[in-house]
Each structure stands twice: as C-alpha cells, then as structure tokens.
Amino acid sequence: MDLEIFWFCLIVVFWSGYFLLEGFDFGVGMLLPFVPRTERERGAMFQSIGPVWDGNEVWLVVAGAAIFAAFPAWYATMFSGFYLALLLLLFFLIVRVVSFEWREKGDSPRWRALWLWVNAIGSTGIALVWGIGLANLIHGVPLDSNGDYGGNLVDLFHPYTVFAGLAFVLLFAFHGANYLALRTSGELLDRVLVAARWLAIPAMLAGTAFLVWTVVVAVDRNDKDVFPVVLPAALGIAALALAALLAFTGRYALAFTMTAVGTVAAVATLFTGLYPRVMVSSPDFGNSLDVAGAASAHYTLAVMTVVALIAMPVILLYQAWTYYVFRARITGEEVEPPDALAPPTSGPAAG
C-alpha cells in the first residue's frame, strides 16, 4: 500500500478516535445545565470527565499534526481557508479548558454557574464547528488552481454543512448521556437515563439523515459511486438504531458501544466519501486537492510511519491506563484523601 494512502487512513483513525473519545465529554458538557440538580451532582458530572478530557484532546492534536506533516498542501488550504472558523473553535477550546480548572476555585453560585455554562456552550460550539468544518471538505469550498481558498466565512454555511454540525451536537449529547450512565450513580444516574431516552430518537434520526445526506453529497459533488461509501453509512445507521433501542431498554453499556460505533462510522463515511480527494473544490471541481497531490515526499512519510508505529502503542496504553485508574462509578460522596494528601485540618498554616 502506498504510504500516502496509509497516512490518509491513519488520519481517519485519529479523527475517529478524537470524536469517539472527546465526543462523549462534549456530550457531558452539553448536558451540564440540564441533568444535575444539586451542586454535588454538578461536581460529579465534571469529575466523570475531569481526568480524561485532556487525554481525549490529544487525538485532535495528533490528527492536526498528521495532516500538517503528511499532507502539507491540505493543511495549508484547510487551516488558512477555515481561518475564522478555526479561530472560533480555538476560542471555545480555550474557555472550555479554563472552565474545568476554575469552577471549583470559587464558592459563589454565580461563579460556578458561569463556568458551567462556559463549558456547556464551549462543548456545543466545538461540536457544531467541527461538524460544519469537516462537512465542508466533502461538500466543496471555492479553491483556485493554486489550491488557495477563495471564499469567506459565509461560504462555509450550506444546508448540508449546518445540518452536519447539528447532527454532531445531537450525536455527542446522546453519546455523552450513555457515558454518564456508565459513570454515575444514584439519583443522578436516574436522571441521566431519562436524558438518554430523550436524546435517543433525535440523535438516531439526525445521525441517519446526516449519513444518507453524506452519501448523496459524495455522489453528487465528489464524483463517487454509491457502493463503497454506503457501507460505513449503513453500519452507522444500524448502530444508531440499536443504540436508541438499547437506551430504551436500559442496556446502557451496549448503548454506549453503539454510539461509539455510530460516531466512528460517521467519520468513516465522511472520509470514504472524500477519498481520493482531501478537499473538494466547488464550483471548479478540477481544483480539488487529492491525496497524491497534497502528500509529503516519500522519505517524510516513511520517517513519520516509523515514529507513529512507536508512539501509537504508547499513547493507547497510557490512555487505557487512565480509564482503568478512574474506572469506578462517581457517587458525588466525599472521599477521604490518603493521609499524605490530606490538607492540614487545624493550625495557622492552613491555607
């Protein structure tokens, strides 16, 4: 197999991993204003993703870096063409990160509500922008013969791309509810299960419509045949239907597995529909960027392959270890820290 095809596939794996993992912590963020009722429950929801969200974000960094190194022409066109969209995305990413750190640094209800909403809006915004951004790769953006983006921010909004953003939001909210069902307990768990049932049907319908629409766009606008693209789309539709069914019957571990499969299938459908191009040009289809034209030199790709083969198992191992360490259900109860970590309970030195 050619190395550039290998790297295209690897980048799809990175995007899939990113949305599979970070998708549920975006979902938890979106549900923050609606599901918990007490301060303790809000804390429990933050804690359910607290130790893992930044590890999940590593996948985005890797996906971006892999595009930069393996397909510099793709990176150059996408990151300068989507300049304002990515600026907005960075804004959401930055304020969301801060919300995790600062919410517990103050006691006033207003302070805590502020950072809860910052997290919720950031999570929703990131999912929306990514949905719109990635859908534009296949829907087509105005490129000139030099591969330079000739549009502006408004050119990224089409019915298909905006719908893709909304589908991402609903899918991740449902994915996040299923994750919370695995990680919470007590009254919070009861309300999480209600939320999962509320989200199941809308997420399934939006996901299905997005997958069907993606196949149509791939055929109409990217000169693809129905056949290979329809396979991941069908897998995704089946997984989402099963996820909804399982959520209603309370089998949330399987429901979470199915939303994970659905998320990966959605990414796979997008990129299968995109291949062999990496960015479709519209209206001048001939200016589209393709895998061969955007790729780095063979030597660069060979070096990257060696690095990736060494680094990937390490990343997978430490992330799996993180999830293993924090596998217990979150009760929201107060936990006695180990003696070595206990803050001084008396004396003037406290604080």
Added chain:
Amino acid sequence: MRVMAFTGVLMFLIAAVGAFLLWKQRLEKARWFLWAAIVGIAFPYIAATAGWILTEMGRQPWIVQGLLKTEDAHSPSVGTAWIAVSLGMFVGLYLVLGILDFVLMRRYARPDRPPTAEQLPTPAVTY
C-alpha cells in the same frame, strides 16, 4: 540576547543567595530576599520572551532560513483585517483570563483566607 543573558544571570544569583540563606537557616527571616524572589517570578517569562523576539527578528526576512521568505509564506486567503481580528481575540481573551488568574492567585495567597470547599476533604481530583 542581552536581556535573556542578564535575567538568566540574575535568576542564577537569586537562586545562589537563596541556597546560601537556606544553608545558614536564615531563609524565612530574610524579608529582603523573599521580596527579591517574588520579583524574580517575572524573570523566566521575560527571558523566554526576549529570546523568542530575538530569534523571530533575527532571521528576517526569512521564515525558514535560506528557503522561504516571510513575505511569501503568509496565506493569500487570510487578509490583514482577519489577522487583526484574531490577534485582537487572543489579546482580549488572554487579558481577561490573566486578570482572573491574578485575582484567584491573590485570593489563594492571602493567609487569612477562610477555607473553601476545596480545602475540605473532597474527592482528590487533579487534572
């Protein structure tokens, strides 16, 4: 370069004086030194920033020495206005976050601060 070297030497001197005072067991009592150490918090940042400014300015007009000029390296699809907008966003955002950070650190540094929920035994969560 000179700024980076000066602040680097100053940091080293502060550390050396601190080590000497620690050895003499006078570290906690030497108020003048503790003040100097607080001023010293800024030095690593000044040194790093000065170093960056030096490398970025020193290699002009190249962005990759000998290969690519800065004037050829910018994105044609990103105009000056959008660069101003993005720079403004980052400056504004980090200004707000920096001020909030300062307020929080000040609050936490006060010796008479009442214990917050975080100091009480809550789940030991570290991110």
